[in-house]
Amino acid sequence: MARTPPPQVIQRVRETIRRGLMLSGGETIVVATSGGPDSTALLHLLRRLEGELGLRLRAVYVDHGLHRASAEHGLFVRRTGRAWGIPVSVCRVNVRAHARRHRLTLEEAARALRYRALARVARRVGASHIAVGHTADDQVETVLLWLVRGAGADGLAGMPATRPHDGLRIIRPLLDLWREDLISYLTAEGVAWRTDPTNRSRGPLRNRIRQDLLPRLAGYNPGVKAVLRRLALQVADDAALLDRLADDAARETVRCSGSTVVIDAARFGALPVAVQRRVAYRALHQARGNNRGLAFVHIERIRSLACAGRPGERADLPGLRAERTAGEVEIACTRTG
Numbered sequence: 001m002a003r004t005p006p007p008q009v010i011q012r013v014r015e016t017i018r019r020g021l022m023l024s025g026g027e028t029i030v031v032a033t034s035g036g037p038d039s040t041a042l043l044h045l046l047r048r049l050e051g052e053l054g055l056r057l058r059a060v061y062v063d064h065g066l067h068r069a070s071a072e073h074g075l076f077v078r079r080t081g082r083a084w085g086i087p088v089s090v091c092r093v094n095v096r097a098h099a100r101r102h103r104l105t106l107e108e109a110a111r112a113l114r115y116r117a118l119a120r121v122a123r124r125v126g127a128s129h130i131a132v133g134h135t136a137d138d139q140v141e142t143v144l145l146w147l148v149r150g151a152g153a154d155g156l157a158g159m160p161a162t163r164p165h166d167g168l169r170i171i172r173p174l175l176d177l178w179r180e181d182l183i184s185y186l187t188a189e190g191v192a193w194r195t196d197p198t199n200r201s202r203g204p205l206r207n208r209i210r211q212d213l214l215p216r217l218a219g220y221n222p223g224v225k226a227v228l229r230r231l232a233l234q235v236a237d238d239a240a241l242l243d244r245l246a247d248d249a250a251r252e253t254v255r256c257s258g259s260t261v262v263i264d265a266a267r268f269g270a271l272p273v274a275v276q277r278r279v280a281y282r283a284l285h286q287a288r289g290n291n292r293g294l295a296f297v298h299i300e301r302i303r304s305l306a307c308a309g310r311p312g313e314r315a316d317l318p319g320l321r322a323e324r325t326a327g328e329v330e331i332a333c334t335r336t337g
């Protein structure tokens with residue numbers, strides 16, 4: 001895996017922004033900044049592009065309170081912002097309480113509260129975009145994370161370069177750069193950063209993938225990270241095509257009748273299996289209002305009802321009940337959330 005020379009890093013970011021249609025110029029952007037190398041490099045690189053693209057930057061540090069140095073990292077981000085002329089907001093969230101209340105892992109709770117805080121600041125300052133510092137390394141770890149959890153194609157596609165979030169836009173300008181590229185860049189530029197001690201913990205699955213699984217896989221193929229990143233790009237392109245086909249098919253196959261989502265069984269059965277699964281997922285999500293607790297087995301149950309079910313046959317799914325009628329599958333929510 002060739003290292004990108006520091007002078008070329010800024011050009012790679014330009015290309016990622018242009019290719020992903022992330023920015024058109026003149027935007028106000030909230031930049032998630034933890035003080036670590038990735039997010040510090042992101043802030044520094046966007047600062048270099050600030051005049052060129054007419055950007056207005058706001059750095060945001062979300063203090064999760066999960067390690068003793070978290071407050072000091074917030075002070076570091078504030079000092080960095082002052083030195084670079086970038087306003088900084090610090091948000092404190094109670095991750096442990098949120099995890100207990102909603103029965104989430106600390107990682108899940110931290111992510112939910114972090115994006116909530118970032119969106120809140122973005123709305124307050126009139127920002128349209130939230131920039132996060134995910135790198136090619138994060139992409140590879142995400143692909144493996146979803147693979148070991150049993151994800152389908154959408155999981156293997158990894159993180160999208162841009163996605164909608166609560167009326168805003170999440171962008172990942174560093175997704176084409178490896179972490180070692182960014183560390184080389186920061187070192188060459190004389191920029192300091194902080195290291196999050198929770199990254200060394202062996203509790204989170206992502207950390208174990210980084211520390212254990214990836215080095216083992218590299219023993220079979222030293223270029224495995226590049227292979228996994230290329231896989232994510234290929235699968236993402238395929239998934240995007242299937243999504244467009246599924247969107248068109250869902251408009252012809254799925255409708256709402258009051259509070260019930262109805263699937264036309266004959267039209268559904270005529271679709272290719274890959275499109276069926278996406279249409280079934282859309283119907284379940286539409287009936288439920290979210291995708292929590294929904295898994296591959298539930299999608300297959302809907303396919304079975306639509307393609308081979310008998311009138312009167314039912315299926316109980318997480319928060320939902322599906323029933324086959326003479327020519328349709330009716331899906332209704334049985335509880336909130």
